[in-house]
Amino acid sequence: MHPLKLVETTPGKYSLLLNAGSTAVDELIEELGHEPNGYFWEGVAQLVVRNDAPDLAGRLAYDPEGGMFCAYGTDRAALEHLGARMSALANDPDSMRELVARGEESGFEFDD
Template sequence: MTPLKLIETTSGSFSLLLDAGTTQVDELVEQLGHEPNGYFWEGVARFLVSAEAQKLEGRFSYDPEAGMFCAYGTDQAALQELGSLMSTVANDAERMRALVASATTAGFEFDD
């Protein structure tokens, strides 16, 4: 799940975290016209859920900041699945390029 981390913040509550600016695709994200900050990564997560993992919809919440992506909740399995999906994008330039192209075609706007 690298570079994402899943931590238990309190008993039964979990956070999925990504430090913005630490992925292998940051330069590509900028070339595609986006800022690889926490808000951009929230958009990645939301698009992945809507396009590829609709069963995750509503099972956690988002709380990004400029320097960090965060999804949180009590459903550890859902956050783990989101982390796995996001990891493939964060570590694969072609996957990121395809995701941004699909999002653009679908009219999805990243809030970065």
């Protein structure tokens, strides 16, 4: 799930974390006109859920900051699923380029 990590913050409550600016696709994100901050990664997560994993909708929440992406909830399996999908994007420039293009074509606004 690298560079994301899943932590149990309190018993039965989990957070999926990504330190913004620590991925293999940061330069690409900037080339595409975005800032690879926590808010951008929230947009990535929203697109993943909307387009590729609609079964995750309503099973987690987001709380990003400038320097960190955070999704949280009590459904560990949902966070693991999202983490695996986001890890693939964070490590594959072609997949990230495709996701951003699909988002922009559909009118999605990244909040970065």
